[in-house]
Amino acid sequence: MVILALLTSSTVALAWLTPRSTYRNLWDWQPGVVTAAVWLLTAVALLVVLYQIPIGEWQRAVVLGFAPYLLVSITLINIWQRRGWQVREVIGLLDSVAYLALVLFWVYAAWRQEEPPHEMIPARSVA
């Protein structure tokens, strides 16, 4: 419910309370949005470690793969903003290659057999 409320309020705020933007000035918003996404993923990772949540290898791979891709994406947007529209084809190509690498990593993680947990601590009596 909290996530839904956040999503709704942020969508409404972006739609009505911000100046009209087009694809030509995507770097006004996109870097900030991507940075927020990276930090949300980082917060998730910190919570997982702090509360020792037993997540699977697949969920770990999703987060571990997506954050570096977002970093590559924001770097490319930065270069695009500095160099202008003449580099858009190279930027598009590099972004596609990065996304392909991400998908390959996810496919590898999805197909890899997850190791069963071993050497569990036996329950002991403390009476």
Add this chain to the structure above:
Amino acid sequence: MLELVLSTVGCAALCYTLGRYNRSLALQRWEFVLNAPEQRALDALRRRMELDSALARQALDAASKARDEKRAPDAITVLRVALSVLEEAGADRLTRIRAMGIYSRMVQAIRPLPAPSAASFRGTRLKLSARVAGLLHGLMVGTQERFRLWLTMMRLGVGIVLHGGRRAAEAASRQPEHPKAWTEFADELSDFEALDASHLAAFEALAASLAAVDRGGRQQLWERIAGNTR
């Protein structure tokens, strides 16, 4: 440029954190130490479930044998005994499920349970409810709400099994020679045993979680650190 720096820092923190994450170690930490009273309670519950299951199965076997020997009235009587064993056991399970629901709100954390699976059940309605519960399990985040989902599924499951058992016993008493009702009753009994296994797993998880509740040890530790020891 600021976004690039922030993203790099965030990404590095994420890779460092999740890179050092050890799933086996996290699972081990959730294996709380069970103390003796909880272990005894668990053993007592396990024995009671085994006894209920053995009684109901023995009664069903005796009823089937009587039916095979063309002693229909005896078969129906013994089948009703098997049903009464199931009903008594079901009432006991429902009471414990209600109690577990209350206690689950008192613990700070509950050991995670796996998603409910339809594989161990035979009845269609029970399979369906387990699938729906499995779906909802994926949508929930907290282990406490997932635990209570388990309890809801088990409460529903006990109701379904008892209803199915009564219906099968009624059908068998109307037409004792018809094998379908007897097969249905055997399926309901098998489902009840599968529910008992889930019940025991939930009880064990709750007992382990209650064992992890702070009973003042942390306060004593802080007092010792602060130098307030007598």
